[in-house]
Amino acid sequence: MERVIVAMQDPDMGMKMRNQRLLITVIPHAMTGNDVIEWLIQKYNITEEEARHLGGLLVQYGYIYPLREPRSLLLRSDDSPYRFQTPYFWTSSRWPATELDYAIYLAKKNIRKQGELVDYEKENYSILHKRINHTWDFVVMQAREQLRASKQRRKADRIVLECQEQAYWLINKPCVNMPLYYHYTTLGRNRVKSSICLESFMKYSEQYLHHDPIMSGCLPSNPWISDDTSHWTINTDMVGIPTRLRVERWSFSFMELLNDSMGRREFMIYLEKEFSAENLCFWVACEDLRHGESSKIILKVEEVYKNFLAPGAARWVNIDSKTMERTLEGIKRPHRFIMDDAQMHIYFLMKKDSYPRNLTSRTPTLAIVPQETKKSVFPFMRRQRHSSPSPAMVTQATEDDGKAKGAGPTGTSSTTNSQI
Amino acid sequence: VLQNILSLLFFLLPASALTTGIYMIFSTKPEMATQEIQPNETLTNLKAESDTLKTKLEDERAKLHDVELHQVAEKVDGLGQFIMKTRRTLKGHGNKVLCMDWCKDKRRIVSSSQDGKVIVWDAFTTNKEHAVTMPCTWVMACAYAPSGCAVACGGLDNKCSVYPLSLDKNENLAAKKKSVAMHTNYLSACSFTNSDMQILTSSGDGTCALWDVESGQLLQSFHGHAADVLCLDLAPSETGNTFVSGGCDKKANVWDMRSGQCIQSFETHESDINSVRYYPSGDAFASGSDDATCRLYDLRADREVAIYSKESIIFGASSVDFSLSGRLLFGGYNDYTINVWDVLKGTRVSILFGHENRVSTLRLSPDGTAFCSGSWDHTLRVRDRGYHLGYIPKRTTLSG
Numbered sequence: 001m002e003r004v005i006v007a008m009q010d011p012d013m014g015m016k017m018r019n020q021r022l023l024i025t026v027i028p029h030a031m032t033g034n035d036v037i038e039w040l041i042q043k044y045n046i047t048e049e050e051a052r053h054l055g056g057l058l059v060q061y062g063y064i065y066p067l068r069e070p071r072s073l074l075l076r077s078d079d080s081p082y083r084f085q086t087p088y089f090w091t092s093s094r095w096p097a098t099e100l101d102y103a104i105y106l107a108k109k110n111i112r113k114q115g116e117l118v119d120y121e122k123e124n125y126s127i128l129h130k131r132i133n134h135t136w137d138f139v140v141m142q143a144r145e146q147l148r149a150s151k152q153r154r155k156a157d158r159i160v161l162e163c164q165e166q167a168y169w170l171i172n173k174p175c176v177n178m179p180l181y182y183h184y185t186t187l188g189r190n191r192v193k194s195s196i197c198l199e200s201f202m203k204y205s206e207q208y209l210h211h212d213p214i215m216s217g218c219l220p221s222n223p224w225i226s227d228d229t230s231h232w233t234i235n236t237d238m239v240g241i242p243t244r245l246r247v248e249r250w251s252f253s254f255m256e257l258l259n260d261s262m263g264r265r266e267f268m269i270y271l272e273k274e275f276s277a278e279n280l281c282f283w284v285a286c287e288d289l290r291h292g293e294s295s296k297i298i299l300k301v302e303e304v305y306k307n308f309l310a311p312g313a314a315r316w317v318n319i320d321s322k323t324m325e326r327t328l329e330g331i332k333r334p335h336r337f338i339m340d341d342a343q344m345h346i347y348f349l350m351k352k353d354s355y356p357r358n359l360t361s362r363t364p365t366l367a368i369v370p371q372e373t374k375k376s377v378f379p380f381m382r383r384q385r386h387s388s389p390s391p392a393m394v395t396q397a398t399e400d401d402g403k404a405k406g407a408g409p410t411g412t413s414s415t416t417n418s419q420i
Numbered sequence: 421v422l423q424n425i426l427s428l429l430f431f432l433l434p435a436s437a438l439t440t441g442i443y444m445i446f447s448t449k450p451e452m453a454t455q456e457i458q459p460n461e462t463l464t465n466l467k468a469e470s471d472t473l474k475t476k477l478e479d480e481r482a483k484l485h486d487v488e489l490h491q492v493a494e495k496v497d498g499l500g501q502f503i504m505k506t507r508r509t510l511k512g513h514g515n516k517v518l519c520m521d522w523c524k525d526k527r528r529i530v531s532s533s534q535d536g537k538v539i540v541w542d543a544f545t546t547n548k549e550h551a552v553t554m555p556c557t558w559v560m561a562c563a564y565a566p567s568g569c570a571v572a573c574g575g576l577d578n579k580c581s582v583y584p585l586s587l588d589k590n591e592n593l594a595a596k597k598k599s600v601a602m603h604t605n606y607l608s609a610c611s612f613t614n615s616d617m618q619i620l621t622s623s624g625d626g627t628c629a630l631w632d633v634e635s636g637q638l639l640q641s642f643h644g645h646a647a648d649v650l651c652l653d654l655a656p657s658e659t660g661n662t663f664v665s666g667g668c669d670k671k672a673n674v675w676d677m678r679s680g681q682c683i684q685s686f687e688t689h690e691s692d693i694n695s696v697r698y699y700p701s702g703d704a705f706a707s708g709s710d711d712a713t714c715r716l717y718d719l720r721a722d723r724e725v726a727i728y729s730k731e732s733i734i735f736g737a738s739s740v741d742f743s744l745s746g747r748l749l750f751g752g753y754n755d756y757t758i759n760v761w762d763v764l765k766g767t768r769v770s771i772l773f774g775h776e777n778r779v780s781t782l783r784l785s786p787d788g789t790a791f792c793s794g795s796w797d798h799t800l801r802v803r804d805r806g807y808h809l810g811y812i813p814k815r816t817t818l819s820g
Contacts, residue, residue: 192720208745224507291615391568
């Protein structure tokens with residue numbers, strides 16, 4: 001359609017435009033319905049019937065709009081004046097027609113001439129007024145601004161603008177009745193029985209009972225009570241030997257394992273033995289893409305493709321053909337979520353396969369069980385509370401921007417063991 | 421003339437874009453956006469259809485509701501009464517404390533107050549480490565970056581700004597300030613997503629939005645609330661793509677961060693929802709409201725499954741959070757108290773006094789060793805269980 005329209009406006013081979021009279025105002029660059037049909041017949045060597053049909057579609061889709069009787073989206077084969085819609089208002093342009101824009105347009109019409117709104121417009125207006133009531137001041141302000149700006153233009157220009165805008169909204173008005181659509185989709189949702197859901201709460205709280213310091217305390221002691229930060233020291237990100245509770249938590253779910261940098265490292269070692277480490281590397285790279293800076297997206301997508309998806313890639317990941325096809329297609333227009341499908345596929349692959357095998361086959365990790373700190377003989381003597389290095393300092397070492405999980409600052413530096 | 425018209429038309433757009441970035445650029449609509457309303461479809465017909473659907477929806481939800489939470493929880497041992505003790509009191513704000521957040525290092529805290537001050541504390545030593553004065557009052561939202569290197573805050577300035585935390589004590593933090601989010605009304609809540617690079621915000625303008633910190637670009641906006649949005653929380657789910665928000669329209673909405681769509685909505689509260697927080701597994705979330713109740717909503721059952729209330733509690737809940745295992749729900753209330761609930765049994769296990777004005781904010785520390793509450797009495801209190809040192813109670817078994 002756009003190709004046709006552009007051809008129509010070609011200065012040499014396009015249509016002859018002339019000034020059309022609309023009531024008392026002269027509109028420049030307009031043509032008659034007849035002109036349009038004639039040109040189409042000529043240019044494409046088609047019958048009048050076909051030309052009228054094609055021309056009619058151009059009007060229905062908003063590329064040409066009538067100056068007289070704007071609501072009637074028909075192409076009349078007489079001297080009714082028509083105009084080309086400005087490309088800015090083309091349906092295909094990526095400007096989404098939002099509720100707010102529509103509200104501003106209706107408000108403008110209402111302000112300009114009371115009673116100018118047609119029935120369905122009046123209804124839409126009141127629905128919108130209720131729905132986005134909290135921004136109504138803004139709507140009215142915008143409408144007034146736009147009206148003021150338009151008053152400063154020549155009458156001919158103003159009429160043209162109004163026609164263009166009106167034509168646009170006739171075709172593109174947003175569905176104001178969104179709640180209806182939402183209800184239909186929610187009706188079809190899959191729900192789980194209450195008994196099953198609630199049972200899972202029981203299981204979860206039992207499983208995590210001993211990991212919950214407020215329920216079960218923590219070893220060797222709760223730092224807030226004893227002023228002793230050992231509990232934090234022995235649980236830092238990359239401590240030498242993890243605690244038993246920490247290792248236990250890795251077996252609760254795949255997510256727990258991945259969320260702990262130490263658990264992730266152990267899992268990576270296992271995967272390397274199984275020659276499937278590229279899966280975890282891929283997952284990490286995708287996380288980095290998803291949560292990193294916008295400016296690095298294109299670069300990161302290229303890297304991921306080169307390292308994991310390209311044929312013959314060093315760390316090629318095994319994704320099903322449909323997902324691969326979809327991902328490769330999407331890479332042509334990269335954005336931060338482009339790897340989501342592939343990432344999820346690999347995630348569930350690891351979760352269903354490598355992770356459970358790792359759990360069963362793993363030799364027990366060396367882990368410590370801290371001794372409970374004995375009650376102090378002199379409970380009223382408070383230990384000195386040591387300060388800790390600020391996390392901002394730690395990031396010098398881990399200056400990897402956009403790392404998925406933050407630098408995970410240490411509570412106390414592992415070099416200063418003086419507290420214990 | 422055509423040229424002039426085109427340039428005039430482009431003038432129309434920027435005028436509105438200047439005042440509100442959100443609406444003009446990235447608004448999303450469902451696929452059926454351009455469905456036309458026939459002139460003969462009246463408002464009453466559509467409303468009737470909407471109501472019928474709503475009832476049908478409730479029927480569908482009720483069909484699968486075969487048991488209540490407290491019934492399932494009968495086989496679980498009760499908890500008895502808990503005693504919580506205050507371990508640290510942070511004094512330094514000159515006015516109402518409105519919001520706080522923990523650092524991932526489990527001991528640092530950022531807090532913001534009505535007088536525009538944002539303070540970063542090492543709560544363990546009670547030392548103040550950084551202080552920023554915002555150019556506006558009522559800083560209602562603040563958040564610590566996952567790396568611990570920055571904080572975000574905002575309020576009546578309608579913005580969310582990020583301040584990198586400098587190690588140089590003499591450096592003026594405000595100098596490096598970065599404006600990230602821009603709303604058309606006050607900022608009610610903000611949170612970093614999994615990294616320092618993106619921030620999720622909610623606002624009195626009725627929307628939530630996702631922003632790129634580096635460029636300040638709006639990545640996604642979330643429309644659907646009919647009034648101010650007061651709170652939000654990110655889901656700890658595997659796919660990490662959803663969050664929940666609560667608003668003055670009494671609704672709690674669950675959103676897909678990628679598409680901007682509202683995927684679930686719950687409307688059972690009788691007043692504004694002040695706080696929402698996910699259950700640790702991500703399968704449910706709790707809410708605190710001005711109707712003096714806290715409620716638990718299960719996402720798979722798609723319904724409310726528990727109400728935490730007492731006749732003696734008549735003031736609104738301003739802030740809620742779970743203990744690490746999800747067994748306890750802490751609620752800060754406008755009657756200056758904190759009520760601690762047994763999530764499974766629905767009973768209250770503790771009521772905590774101490775604050776001398778409304779409790780406005782409450783969060784568990786990242787490792788669950790303590791929780792911090794901020795109040796209109798200008799202080800923050802870090803509390804935990806009243807046992808001495810590291811006492812571990814007898815193992816409670818769950819039969820069945």
